[in-house]
Amino acid sequence: MNILKVALAAGGLGLALSSQAACNYPSAPEELPSGETESEEQMLAAQKTVKSYVQSMEAYLACLDQQLEALGDEASAEQRLMHQKRYNSAVDVMDSTASEFNQAVRTYKSRTP
Numbered sequence: 805m806n807i808l809k810v811a812l813a814a815g816g817l818g819l820a821l822s823s824q825a826a827c828n829y830p831s832a833p834e835e836l837p838s839g840e841t842e843s844e845e846q847m848l849a850a851q852k853t854v855k856s857y858v859q860s861m862e863a864y865l866a867c868l869d870q871q872l873e874a875l876g877d878e879a880s881a882e883q884r885l886m887h888q889k890r891y892n893s894a895v896d897v898m899d900s901t902a903s904e905f906n907q908a909v910r911t912y913k914s915r916t917p
Contacts, residue, residue, distance in 0.1 A: 827867035829894070830860035832901050839911030847912050854905045861898040865891060 837850045872879060872887045879887075 827864055827871060830857060830864055832897060833857055836901070836904050837908045837912075839908035839913075840915070842908075842912060844916075847909065850905065850908070854901065858898060858902060861894060865894055868894075 833850070833853045836854070837846060839847070842850070868887055868891050872884065875883060
């Protein structure tokens with residue numbers, strides 16, 4: 805009976821790990837413009853990149869939520885805490901990236917007529 809419990813626990817752990825692996829953390833844009841010297845075309849290209857990144861990050865956050873929902877009442881306190889940490893960290897990075905780009909836009913607008 806103990807062997808069966810160990811096998812079921814290992815299988816459950818493998819399922820939890822594989823479902824977590826299904827959420828791919830998107831890479832933030834490598835370099836954002838400063839807004840100090842970029843052209844309008846460069847700023848628009850950067851805007852497109854940032855929007856795509858934010859959409860990818862929102863999909864990642866939704867995936868994390870789906871993973872937790874799939875565990876339902878079976879989710880341990882540790883799994884819930886890990887979900888919260890991953891989610892909050894991703895939101896922080898996404899917000900930081902968007903803020904940095906928004907600052908570049910303000911800089912760009914301040915130097916253009």
